[in-house]
Amino acid sequence: MPRTPEENERIRRATTEHILETALILFCSKGYYSTSIEDVAKQAQISKGLLYHYFKGKEEVLAALVDIRINDVLIVMNAAKTKPTPAEQIRHIVEGALDDVRQKPEIFRFYLNLFTQPKLDPVVAKYSQKLMDEQARQFEVQTEMFCKLGVANPRQRSLYFSSTLQGIMLMFSTYPQSFPLDAVKAQVIAEFCGELKFG
Numbered sequence: 001m002p003r004t005p006e007e008n009e010r011i012r013r014a015t016t017e018h019i020l021e022t023a024l025i026l027f028c029s030k031g032y033y034s035t036s037i038e039d040v041a042k043q044a045q046i047s048k049g050l051l052y053h054y055f056k057g058k059e060e061v062l063a064a065l066v067d068i069r070i071n072d073v074l075i076v077m078n079a080a081k082t083k084p085t086p087a088e089q090i091r092h093i094v095e096g097a098l099d100d101v102r103q104k105p106e107i108f109r110f111y112l113n114l115f116t117q118p119k120l121d122p123v124v125a126k127y128s129q130k131l132m133d134e135q136a137r138q139f140e141v142q143t144e145m146f147c148k149l150g151v152a153n154p155r156q157r158s159l160y161f162s163s164t165l166q167g168i169m170l171m172f173s174t175y176p177q178s179f180p181l182d183a184v185k186a187q188v189i190a191e192f193c194g195e196l197k198f199g
Contacts, residue, residue: 112170
């Protein structure tokens with residue numbers, strides 16, 4: 001019996017996700033340039049020809065992964081904007097960011113590595129810039145939250161907040177077994193959200 005269009009779409013989506021998950025694991029462990037399309041196909045247990053049916057090459061895989069990362073950030077920020085008070089909005093950002101790094105510390109390290117690649121690298125620089133542009137847009141949204149919170153210098157407070165979160169994520173992704181993430185998360189919420197208590 002031939003497959004229905006719905007079944008074909010389900011298979012296509014599942015295969016795409018499998019390729020991307022496999023590529024991300026390899027990029028995290030070996031690096032972008034040290035990973036070949038052949039490596040991805042072999043690890044995913046599919047033929048190279050099938051992989052090329054989904055992606056034209058390794059750069060297109062990287063582009064898809066960056067789009068997913070940006071979408072993940074947007075999900076957290078858009079959900080934060082629905083919270084009724086600025087303190088709750090900021091708390092949602094803290095919890096979203098730190099819960100994400102708890103689940104996938106190696107992925108945070110991979111995207112951090114993208115940011116620190118040489119700017120003269122034409123491939124990686126293009127995607128690190130895309131991430132930085134989105135980060136800059138979300139920084140403005142976050143700064144508006146601090147403005148509504150009534151702090152004296154909202155832009156500086158927002159910058160300090162972002163720096164604090166990034167530092168915590170780096171520390172946890174480097175020392176996931178020993179870093180006291182829950183205690184530090186409670187401290188960040190107490191410092192930046194004022195009247196809210198850590199639940």
